[in-house]
Amino acid sequence: MTEQKDRPNAIEKALELLLAFQSQRAAWGVRELAAHLGFSPATVQRLLKSLKAYHFVEQDPETRQYRLGHVYFRFLEVLQAQYPVTREAAPIMRRLSYDTGETVHLNVIDGRERVCIDSVESPQALKAGMPIGNRSPLYAGASSKCLLAFCPDTFVESYLAEEDLKALTPNTPGTVAALRQELAAIRKKGYAESLAERTPGLGSLSVPVLGHGGNLLGALSLAIPELRYRDPAHKARCLELLQSAGVELSRRVGHTGPYPPAGV
Structure with missing residues (x-):
């Protein structure tokens, strides 16, 4: 029961995924990201699909790698105003x-x-x-x-x-x-x-x-x-x-x- 309780839920997995995008590594392929996070490629693909729909990530049409989406610019002015x-x-x-x-x-x-x-x-x-x-x-x-x-x-x-x-x-x-x-x-x-x-x-x-x-x-x-x-x-x-x-x-x-x- 304890092991099940400690397992990250879908929201926690999505947050871990987003935090993997850093200045040192700004773009990821699905399998690379899955290996980095310890998630299955299917899980990572599913999360990326949902995040892409809301512009939290976007996919490079040539490399097929994912990077952070433009939605974050909407938050920047709000954060700085605070x-x-x-x-x-x-x-x-x-x-x-x-x-x-x-x-x-x-x-x-x-x-x-x-x-x-x-x-x-x-x-x-x-x-x-x-x-x-x-x-x-x-x-x-x-x-x-x-x-x-x-x-x-x-x-x-x-x-x-x-x-x-x-x-x-x-x-x-x-x-x-x-x-x-x-x-x-x-x-x-x-x-x-x-x-x-x-x-x-x-x-x-x-x-x-x-x-x-x-x-x-x-x-x-x-x-x-x-x-x-x-x-x-x-x-x-x-x-x-x-x-x-x-x-x-x-x-x-x-x-x-x-x-x-x-x-x-």
Whole structure:
């Protein structure tokens, strides 16, 4: 009886199926997806047929593989409207991208990961992309480390005690001691920086977005191709403009204290 009770129902199977579509694997064939999920191909085919009817998935006519459907764009505006920080951030992000020529992205913590909730792409031919929905662990990359650094101490200690720091590139922080030292430096400076910690050829700068009482709401970041990131004058200008944008956005969403908060 227990085994039967623990078996996922049709709705749970459909949710597991949808969660299999990630930026690292955006398209699936039926048999590949069935093997990945541990479901029968017939079950996966049936679920996909139902999801396709409501545009949650669509099928590429050439490859016959499935990908997420366009229905999610209907939810994007609703989700962003529920978070005041995205409304306030939008004009600031557009101006920051125009002034720096770089991609600007807004990030929050979701569980134990960083997730991008809004992005303004660089107008330049050589640019660093950051799609909405992109995820990464909290120990790699400027935006991730910025979020982690300004989290409450209880969360930080729990994360450091439990997270397995897997090297994404040779530049990824490799030990808890090294990461802890970086987090302390970020809190002291008020910003985070990284080069090729998640993706080779990509540099990043990030500042916290703070709300009422200094609580962390997110991280505002610039994604910069390594070629321009290594230009000291450009990097310094980007950091100055980013910090000003971080102060402005934090004030707009209710922060009245020091930025970054004293004693963090």
